[in-house]
Amino acid sequence: MTAGRPSPDNEQRPLLLVTNDDGVYAPGLLELRRALEPVGEVAILAPEHNWSAAGHTKTMHKPLRVNEAQLSDGSPALVASGTPSDCVALALLGILDRQPDLVLSGINLGANVGHDLTYSGTVAAAMEAVIWGVPGLAISLDTFEPASFAVAARFAAHLADHVLRERLPYPLLLNVNVPARPAERIAGVRITRLGRRIYRDALVTRRDPRGRPYYWIGGEPPSGHAEPGTDIGALAEGHISVTPVRLDLTDHEQIARLESWALTFPLA
């Protein structure tokens, strides 16, 4: 199996692994691959179907298959039966002949901002890369409607070039969200913190043909608090948002406060 793998004569160029959570045939992945060609050699290993909102899922109880595939422009890719983060683990554990220098996940259809990061398969793939010590970028487009990925792809390639030169400290990933508008209407780039999503989920209860209830988590797409300094605020003002995200979820400021509780065990 050679399709989608790095070729030996290209070993001087950085190797970029591209994956996503919308599935290997999603248009955002193809656009990202094309934009990255000037930056380095691109290998693709992505899931065979859509895993949006699958989070950081690891497949541990069934085998994983990896097959060769062709994207719609005829370019080779590898497609895996597992999740986005499985794809990254497979690549870093040796499916590719050499280690990627950078993992890019996307371009996702739909922003990944605020608490979305805890659901996002797109971001989970970048997290998996960071766990293995490889820098990870997650790139998302702020629309759920079919749209052009060109602006997001161009910016992702620009940022990838920076990351390869500057490196990222462990355990950091960059979460990038791009407004769905033409380049001339992008206001600029903001380095942001995570904002606060407003989820509008609603429980939909229906009955199956045997009269038993089933449930669907439905409702309107999420909105958010467009506070200055946040990813949601940046998108609302037409800026590209770049958020540095640590895999260390510890709230360091709270350690002293919890210590003041003087918790002990065994109990008196």
Ligand code: MN
């Ligand atoms: Mn998705």
